[in-house]
Amino acid sequence: MEQLIQELKEHLIEELNLEEITPEDIDAEAPLFGDGLGLDSIDALEIILILEKYYGVKLANSAEAKPVFYSVKTLAEYVMQNRK
Amino acid sequence: MRCYIERVCRQSDVISDVKQLIPDAGLRRRMSRVVKSAVATGVECVGGVERIEALDAIVTATGWGCLADSERFLRNVIVDKEQLLNPTPFIQSTFNTVGGQIALLKHNHCYNVTYVNRSHSFEDALLDVLLRIADAQSENVLLGAFDEQTPSQQRIMERMGLFRRCQCGEGAVFALVTAKPTERSVAQVSGIEFLAESISKEQVAKRYGVTAEEELMYNRYAEYGLYPTASAQVFAEAVERIQQGVERVVVYNEYLGDSPTIIELKCIG
Numbered sequence: 100m101e102q103l104i105q106e107l108k109e110h111l112i113e114e115l116n117l118e119e120i121t122p123e124d125i126d127a128e129a130p131l132f133g134d135g136l137g138l139d140s141i142d143a144l145e146i147i148l149i150l151e152k153y154y155g156v157k158l159a160n161s162a163e164a165k166p167v168f169y170s171v172k173t174l175a176e177y178v179m180q181n182r183k
Numbered sequence: 184m185r186c187y188i189e190r191v192c193r194q195s196d197v198i199s200d201v202k203q204l205i206p207d208a209g210l211r212r213r214m215s216r217v218v219k220s221a222v223a224t225g226v227e228c229v230g231g232v233e234r235i236e237a238l239d240a241i242v243t244a245t246g247w248g249c250l251a252d253s254e255r256f257l258r259n260v261i262v263d264k265e266q267l268l269n270p271t272p273f274i275q276s277t278f279n280t281v282g283g284q285i286a287l288l289k290h291n292h293c294y295n296v297t298y299v300n301r302s303h304s305f306e307d308a309l310l311d312v313l314l315r316i317a318d319a320q321s322e323n324v325l326l327g328a329f330d331e332q333t334p335s336q337q338r339i340m341e342r343m344g345l346f347r348r349c350q351c352g353e354g355a356v357f358a359l360v361t362a363k364p365t366e367r368s369v370a371q372v373s374g375i376e377f378l379a380e381s382i383s384k385e386q387v388a389k390r391y392g393v394t395a396e397e398e399l400m401y402n403r404y405a406e407y408g409l410y411p412t413a414s415a416q417v418f419a420e421a422v423e424r425i426q427q428g429v430e431r432v433v434v435y436n437e438y439l440g441d442s443p444t445i446i447e448l449k450c451i452g
Binding site for chain 2: 115141
């Protein structure tokens with residue numbers, strides 16, 4: 100799980116081009132949108148692509164997006180449960 | 184038709200202040216190299232992001248557009264087999280990204296147009312500004328031009344033998360243009376001409392009656408590199424020469440066989 104969290108942080112930094120942010124700066128339990136990393140709706144699209152591209156995980160329905168996209172930890176848990 | 188230049192900024196003037204000029208990290212992280220430097224140059228030209236200028240038009244020009252993002256998007260289309268396409272390079276690769284981002288940063292909702300007409304892009308943008316001013320539709324305009332080179336584009340152009348005489352170039356230039364002279368005006372644009380055929384340096388000098396005290400800048404691609412809006416760099420140099428005391432500068436540009444253009448600049452008064 101720890102390794103997956105680290106990997107997800109690296110993908111987020113790389114794909115979202117998060118300037119001057121290292122994986123250590125990202126709190127795995129902090130919110131990704133709004134207060135935490137301050138991501139927005141375009142980033143949400145990019146995260147969907149990260150999950151599909153690197154882990155083959157597709158979001159089954161949009162209703163589950165909010166809790167899944169809450170933090171890096173919730174993303175990692177979703178990947179663990181659904182990865183192929 | 185004429186207009187007055189208050190200020191000219193080049194990419195090289197702002198390269199170290201990009202974070203200050205584009206303080207929103209969220210906005211900045213999505214910008215490619217050319218968008219970042221061109222937006223910073225434009226914002227610096229209107230006095231930084233905090234200053235409110237009564238801008239009533241933003242007119243930009245580019246020959247190649249945002250090449251790096253276009254290449255990134257097309258590469259993703261091929262590599263990912265038209266699936267899972269990242270939206271950011273597509274959004275950012277459009278030609279009007281720079282004009283749009285400046286308007287977003289300045290909270291400006293005025294006339295905002297980008298000219299993409301090969302090597303005439305900057306001259307067409309300038310002509311638009313002159314026409315708007317002549318028609319009393321604009322008083323204060325931000326005029327700019329930008330282009331970027333990428334390794335793949337450079338390779339292709341090299342293979343076509345285009346860099347035998349001069350190297351590929353890139354850059355961003357912005358000018359703050361007004362309809363009337365102000366105490367901050369440094370030069371005036373007194374004429375623009377689009378020619379059907381190329382003419383020699385001597386013919387340009389004769390056509391415009393350029394005297395020994397005046398200056399003629401004829402195809403300066405060796406100085407600024409070969410790219411479609413390099414003429415904006417020469418335009419900036421002409422403004423600088425007028426600030427240094429030259430009374431009139433005539434700028435002639437002819438890029439890779441495109442029909443030539445001439446811009447005439449004079450001192451104020």
